Amino acid sequence: MSYTTVDKSLYDDYYDPTNTEGVLCNNTTVRAFGRVFLPTLYSLVFILGFIGNSLVVCVMVKFRRTSNMTDICLFNLALSDLLFVLTLPFWSYYITKTEWILGDFLCTVLTALYTLGFYGNIFFLVMMTLDRYVVIVHAHTMARHRSVRVGIVLSLFLWALSLCASLPTIIFTKVERNEAGFMMCQQQYPEDTKWRQFSYLQMNFLGLLLPFFIMVICYGRIILTLVNIKSTKKHKAIKLICIIVVVFFCFWTPYNLVIFFRFLQTLHFFGDCTNVYNISLAMQWAEVIAFSHCCLNPIIYAFAGQKFMALVLKLLRKWLPICFGRSSCESSERRSSVYSRSSETKILSIAVA
Known part of the structure; x- marks a missing residue:
């Protein structure tokens, strides 16, 4: 949801009935549509994203002795x-x-999270x-630096960077009463x-x-x-890479375009009520599409890898022995073992991990 630096727009922008010239616009339809549409889709994103990413975290914690740079990236991405x-x-x-009733503390904490x-x-x-680039393109020069310690240090640095990027949102987020008398958790610049x-x-x-x-x-x-590697498995790796790039672009571009239109609105472009309505409605669709990407991350980055899938089946077999038999788990582990025999297949396995 755009309750962030990203665009705290649910009540701050696309429910704000005023255009850039200070004229009151009727945004009742947008608000009514959002009350039905957004909670339903956010709930679906929450369920799918929570199950998939929780499973990734559980596998990483359970089998942490097998950790490497790729596993550290997957763990932090899921977290x-x-x-x-x-x-x-x-x-x-x-x-x-339509009103924030959870207090100042939760408003700040939830915005920070x-x-x-x-x-x-x-x-x-x-x-x-970047990790895949280093280990595949510069396998003989830089891959040796892919230690667990380096991965942990880089992860801590990226979390610190995320905090720095989030600070303006956290600092300017407050609970205040709007002109209609409702308490709002939103950014007050x-x-x-x-x-x-x-x-x-x-x-x-x-x-x-x-x-x-x-x-x-x-x-x-x-x-x-990968094109220069003589293996039929390279086609799977190339296909997966294309999927990663295309999915990221398709899911996040609409949202960022609407954000850019918001920026233009602050410069007094698209300021009439019709454009305010259209951009507000577009934001609701675009943000749900963008946020659905977190549901796909476990599938694209974790479950597509044979090594990781073998660990998932091993864990599920322990939790649900009736649904996941020994044969499926063992066959996956055998495939993972065969998959990593030569240097070229190691490169391919990292490309699809």
Whole structure:
């Protein structure tokens, strides 16, 4: 939900019935649509995201002795997604009640968790991309630096970076009574400052432009390296890489475009009531599409890898022995073992891990 630096727009912007010229606009339809549409879809995102990412975290904690740089990236990516989705039920409740009744403390804490999860998600996606680039394109020069200790240090640095990116949102988030008399948990930027414009541009740069640029450059070089490998499995790796880039672009571009339109609105573009209504309605659709990406992360980055899937089946077999038999788990483990015999297949296994 855009309760962040990202765009705390549910009650701050796209429920604000005033256009850029101070004229009162009728946004009742948007509010009514949001009260039905958003809680339902946020609940679905929460359920799917919580199950998938919790399973990733459980597998990583259970089999932590097998950890490497890739596992550390997966663990932190799933953890950031969990922080993100755990706040969605509270925002859904907020939308339904149309007023914040949970107090100042929860308003600040939930905003902090949300923004940390949001930026953590983006930064650890970038970290995974760079890790694959290093181990595949520069396997003989830089791959030796992929130690667990380096992974932990980089993870701590990225969490600190996520906190820094989140600080403006956390600092300016307050519970205040609006003109209609309702208590709102939203960003209150100082008047005559550029903080709101800065938050929109920060979102566009850190949330789409920078990670997409890094993904295209790194995965482009990775594909060129994989093409020269004589193996039929390279097609699966290349296909998965294309899916990663296309899914990220398709899920996050609409949201960032609407954020950019918000930025233009602050500069008095698209300020009439018709555009205010259209952008507000577009935000509701775009943010649900964007936030659904956290449900796909476990599938794309974790469950697609044979090694990780073998560990998942092993854990599920322990928890649900009736549903997951020994044969499926053992066959997966055998495939994972065969999959890592030569140096080229090791590269391929990392590409699809």
